[in-house]
Amino acid sequence: MRPTVDVPLTVNRECAVPLAVQVAGQLRDAMRAGGLRAGERLPSTRGLAALLGVSRTVVTDAYQQLYAEGWLDGRHGSGTYVADGTLPHENGQARAVGAPVSVPAGAPFSAPLSAPRRAHREAAPRGVVDLRPGRPWVSGYDETAWRRAWRSAGDLPLNAFPDPYGHPELRELLAEHLRRARAVPVGAGNVMVTRGTGNGLDLIAATLLRPGDRAGVEEPGWRAARRIFASRGAEVVPCPVDEQGVIVEALPDDLRVLYTTPAHQFPVGGRLPIPRRERLLAWARRTGAIVVEDDYDAEFRYDVAPLPALYGLDPGRVVLLGTLSKSLGPDVGLGWLVAPADLLDAVAERRMYVADRTSGPVQRAVTTLLERGDLDRHLRRMRLEYARRRAAIVEALGPYVRGDTAGLHVMVTLPAGVVPGLVRRAGERGVLLDTTEAHHHGPTRVHGLVLGYGSASRADVRRGCAVIRELMPAEGA
Structure with a gap:
């Protein structure tokens, strides 16, 4: 010893x-x-x-x-x-913040490529348990606060010249929210109000990427990120993850942009430890890459305080994306983009060029929710409720559960040959499931289920988990 x-x-x-x-x-x-x-x-x-x-x-x-x-x-x-x-800092000193972001001159304003049409995901029929990820509990909001917020939005006149950065009052409140909730030392001058994570990521891609640039996405990872980068002419590079998050040593040196979810990797669920975060930022400084940090469900943690955002560790090399789609609901259509001032100015210019904007009334309503503390109270309520649903999954499927410390989903590890049949039989019994296979760019490396507990009641979560447990192979079989 x-x-x-x-x-x-x-x-x-x-x-x-x-x-x-x-x-x-x-x-x-x-x-x-x-x-x-x-x-x-x-x-x-x-x-x-x-x-x-x-x-x-x-x-x-x-x-x-x-x-x-x-x-x-x-x-x-x-x-x-x-x-x-x-990784200790060199010579015991804090590392310097990365160099300013370079924005390629004449980067294209390319339109998104057309994709195959597919039906949008609808609410599950009555009596069906939907344990697919990506949806919050939209019925949990305070109706009085919601109506009050929209009354305040109706008091404002329409704006003939929308600010591409967003309403100044909302940017100040979002900066304060990020300082308080995510320990991100940021001012309003580094915050842009967007229509959500996808909109923010597309704005960054349109600003930074030229056709043929290589853009990294976690593997497995968020499918929309791959589509957004591809629509801007980039070569999408799958970047493997393990149970903690993206594997820094596996990153190529020629990436222009890397999209990552360090607070709660989607879909595996890992959280990137501080030492690996520092290695990731060292890689970005050495290669000149921009790290796009998707903070999509970092408000919901169930063990200890949230880890510091990558942006707070090196604001010069990181773009931070956030959204209200998980905390309030996708229909709100509001998020934020935090970036160095020069990059934010370039994004604003592009945004004006393509007439992209965030709804003024929505911004006013969210401003009221933040000003009155209604959003914070809602997050506290939902954090407790989601913790109970997460506990029900862990109780039922504990040995197989991964990534249960945060967010609105967990991963259930299963042998590769078991997953398709289990999903089919669960569907026949009224339980809708998602698999890790759907989130891979190439061959499936990680096998199992991705269970979302945001949109299902606690009773439905227990019922769905009971069905899954019955259909799982016996241990040792």
Whole structure:
């Protein structure tokens, strides 16, 4: 057993910052600076609590946060260690923010390529349990707050010259929301109001990509991202993921843009640990690539505080996309794009060129929801409700569940040959399911189900999981 490393820590009881946050922050800084190195053993929670004169709960909470971020590794019977793969900053100094984003001159204003027509996804018939991902519980909103927001929207006159950046008041409120909810230090000057994630991603693609540029998308990953990049003439490059997220070492050096979902990888469900986030940003700085971070359901976490957004770690190389489609509903049609000011200006110019805009009344209504705190209250209610549904899935299918710490979906791992028949038989019994196969660009690497619990009631979640459990092969079969 390795000796325990001596950790120089202090706590300030007069500071407004909670003690557990102080301890976690000092340990994190020590690992970043190289004072604590991979493989070194930390004191026990009891021992460190005694040394600092705090309760054991304080140290336990600090360790749990660092476990969640990927900084620490627990080894049964031997203690807590600094995880392998942590990257201290060079010479103990903080890394510099990346160079400004270069926008290609004369990048094309290409129209999206036509795609095969397909029926849009409709609500499941009465009595059918829909466990497909991608839909929130749209009936959970506060009707009084919703009506009040739309009355305020009706009080404003129509604008003959919509601002391509969005209403200034809403941009300020969104910046504050991101600072409060996602610890993103951003000002309104870096925020653009969009019609949602797809709109924001298409604006970025139209601004940055020339025909033939290579654009990376996680594999498996969000199908719409592949279609958007392809529609702008890019060569789509599948970038493999594991249970934690995108594999940095597998990224090619010639990508112009990489689309990633680090807070809750879709569909596998992993969250990118802090050390890997730093390696990803180091790759982006070295290659000149732009990382597009989709923060699509980061508001919903069920274990510890959310990990910091990539944008907050390096605003010079990251574009952050967000949306209200998961927190309120897709029909609201509002999201945001956070980027360096020069890139945001280029996107605004393109937006004006193609007459793309976000509805003014929708912006006014969302402004009211944010001003009055209605959106925050809604998120708190839904976080509790979704946590109960997620718990029902874990209780029923626990050993097979992956990616259950956040968001509105989990992955259920299954042998490849089992999935098609199980989905078919579940459908015959009134349970609609989605598979990982549908989210691959090439051959299926990850096999299983993608279970969404946003749009199904708790009773329906339990019923659907019971059907799945009955149809799963017996263990050892």
